Amino acid sequence: MDIDLTATEENYLKAIYKxxxxxxSLASTNTIARYLSTSAASVTDxxxxxxxxxxxxxxxxxxxxxxxxxxxxxxxxxxKHRLWETFLVEKLxxxxxxxxxIAEQLEHVRSxxxxxxxxxxxDYPKYDPHGDPIPSADGKFTLRERIxxxxxxxxxxxxxxxxxxxxxxxxDYLNQNRINIxxxxxxxxxxxxxxxxxxxxxxxxxxxVTDETAKNLLVRKLSAD
Amino acid sequence: MDIDLTATEENYLKAIYKxxxxxxSLASTNTIARYLSTSAASVTDxxxxxxxxxxxxxxxxxxxxxxxxxxxxxxxxxxKHRLWETFLVEKLxxxxxxxxxIAEQLEHVRSxxxxxxxxxxxDYPKYDPHGDPIPSADGKFTLRERIxxxxxxxxxxxxxxxxxxxxxxxxDYLNQNRINIxxxxxxxxxxxxxxxxxxxxxxxxxxxVTDETAKNLLVRKLSAD
DNA sequence: AATTATTTTTAGATAAGCCTAAATTCTTAT
DNA sequence: ATAAGAATTTAGGCTTATCTAAAAATAATT
Ligand SMILES: [Mn+2]
Ligand SMILES: [Mn+2]
Ligand SMILES: [Mn+2]
Ligand SMILES: [Mn+2]
Numbered sequence: 001m002d003i004d005l006t007a008t009e010e011n012y013l014k015a016i017y018k019x020x021x022x023x024x025s026l027a028s029t030n031t032i033a034r035y036l037s038t039s040a041a042s043v044t045d046x047x048x049x050x051x052x053x054x055x056x057x058x059x060x061x062x063x064x065x066x067x068x069x070x071x072x073x074x075x076x077x078x079x080k081h082r083l084w085e086t087f088l089v090e091k092l093x094x095x096x097x098x099x100x101x102i103a104e105q106l107e108h109v110r111s112x113x114x115x116x117x118x119x120x121x122x123d124y125p126k127y128d129p130h131g132d133p134i135p136s137a138d139g140k141f142t143l144r145e146r147i148x149x150x151x152x153x154x155x156x157x158x159x160x161x162x163x164x165x166x167x168x169x170x171x172d173y174l175n176q177n178r179i180n181i182x183x184x185x186x187x188x189x190x191x192x193x194x195x196x197x198x199x200x201x202x203x204x205x206x207x208x209v210t211d212e213t214a215k216n217l218l219v220r221k222l223s224a225d
Numbered sequence: 226m227d228i229d230l231t232a233t234e235e236n237y238l239k240a241i242y243k244x245x246x247x248x249x250s251l252a253s254t255n256t257i258a259r260y261l262s263t264s265a266a267s268v269t270d271x272x273x274x275x276x277x278x279x280x281x282x283x284x285x286x287x288x289x290x291x292x293x294x295x296x297x298x299x300x301x302x303x304x305k306h307r308l309w310e311t312f313l314v315e316k317l318x319x320x321x322x323x324x325x326x327i328a329e330q331l332e333h334v335r336s337x338x339x340x341x342x343x344x345x346x347x348d349y350p351k352y353d354p355h356g357d358p359i360p361s362a363d364g365k366f367t368l369r370e371r372i373x374x375x376x377x378x379x380x381x382x383x384x385x386x387x388x389x390x391x392x393x394x395x396x397d398y399l400n401q402n403r404i405n406i407x408x409x410x411x412x413x414x415x416x417x418x419x420x421x422x423x424x425x426x427x428x429x430x431x432x433x434v435t436d437e438t439a440k441n442l443l444v445r446k447l448s449a450d
Numbered sequence: 451a452a453t454t455a456t457t458t459t460t461a462g463a464t465a466a467g468c469c470t471a472a473a474t475t476c477t478t479a480t
Numbered sequence: 481a482t483a484a485g486a487a488t489t490t491a492g493g494c495t496t497a498t499c500t501a502a503a504a505a506t507a508a509t510t
């Protein structure tokens with residue numbers, strides 16, 4: 001049932017997965033190259049190979065998308081990545097900005113038994129430390145509504161359920177301001193000039209975030225009561 | 226301080242480590258090739274490379290041993306392997322015959338922080354599920370006396386503290402007979418004809434083991450009381 | 451519609467890790 | 481001491497995953 005892919009092939013599948021996820025049109029060679037920090041020529045080579053294996057549907061010069069089988073494998077990889085990130089934070093006490101690089105390695109360890117036992121050990125988590133959904137063993141996501149903090153109006157309350165980017169600089173900034181998944185965020189005011197927002201965190205500390213930052217914070221609105 | 230080696234280079238270091246451990250003389254090309262299921266020619270290639278990096282001391286046609294730095298890296302690898310095996314058994318509920326292959330992959334994940342946190346999470350175990358000593362962060366082993374069951378006399382009691390081989394067939398055989406690390410083993414009688422031994426396990430079940438099997442079971446003698 | 455710019459593919463190389471077969475060196479037996 | 485045998489190294493190739501530079505195709509501009 002399961003084909004054995006190299007870690008490199010898996011990384012390409014994941015790159016295409018991410019690209020397909022965030023744009024609906026076919027993933028371009030350059031997009032994939034940028035994501036993997038490799039050359040366009042290398043991407044073309046790999047697309048031929050993955051196409052040969054029926055893991056992607058590749059149209060020369062026009063882009064690529066995952067086949068059903070490719071999608072299944074990419075989802076399994078995302079599952080492993082997010083389970084390992086959860087393990088690193090929940091069990092080993094890592095902070096959310098430290099786990100991505102380690103999970104990038106752990107996700108390529110081959111053993112279905114291992115993934116399933118890890119899932120059980122973590123008590124079948126639905127979301128990873130960054131708030132991203134963890135696919136179940138049969139590839140199903142538990143989705144939840146997430147809107148950008150920038151879309152809230154003054155006076156509205158919300159809970160942080162996700163972040164758009166996972167880079168260390170951004171997450172460190174959030175740490176410094178005691179912002180992490182689960183905190184409540186109340187919109188106090190918005191600047192008409194630069195759209196920056198004054199936010200009350202956990203009904204305690206007040207901070208000022210730029211419009212750009214607010215776009216990268218994904219929240220669930222709380223019904224006023 | 227830490228050089229970045231490929232998984233392949235690490236595996237060669239470990240092979241040399243094992244060979245050096247079990248023979249005192251230099252490791253031969255063929256021994257390493259057999260251990261890694263590769264060709265002698267490939268071993269020679271790699272010895273040149275590792276020698277260049279000062280990780281091994283290699284004498285053409287005469288054999289190879291680890292340098293001090295090579296030894297340090299090999300020990301770190303053994304540490305990772307055995308910590309992961311312990312994790313798989315203690316935390317994920319794997320059986321001791323299932324963990325080796327997975328640990329072979331996990332041991333190559335690069336992150337010192339990860340290893341140290343794993344060690345802490347497991348509460349600094351001294352021995353892995355096969356009874357082998359786990360080196361500490363500074364490379365020290367906690368050794369303990371281990372003699373083969375075949376060397377005991379009739380009437381002597383002992384506790385199983387290790388096994389000489391880790392292959393699935395052998396471990397499965399032990400499982401079937403409820404033999405695992407920590408069980409008590411009493412010598413009931415020995416055959417003069419084929420040296421097979423009647424053993425009482427956990428003061429409960431009685432089994433007959435061949436001389437060959439008894440040589441592969443490492444025990445600690447219990448002082449009679 | 452034609453030209454220019456951008457993107458993508460192809461061509462040709464390189465490095466790691468592996469192989470088989472041939473040459474070399476070491477070991478053992480006569 | 482020499483020849484036969486075994487072990488090891490070298491030579492030459494192969495595959496995967498890279499790269500740069502050149503060629504081809506598509507997209508954008510005038
Ligand atoms: Mn991640
Ligand atoms: Mn994540
Ligand atoms: Mn092992
Ligand atoms: Mn072990």
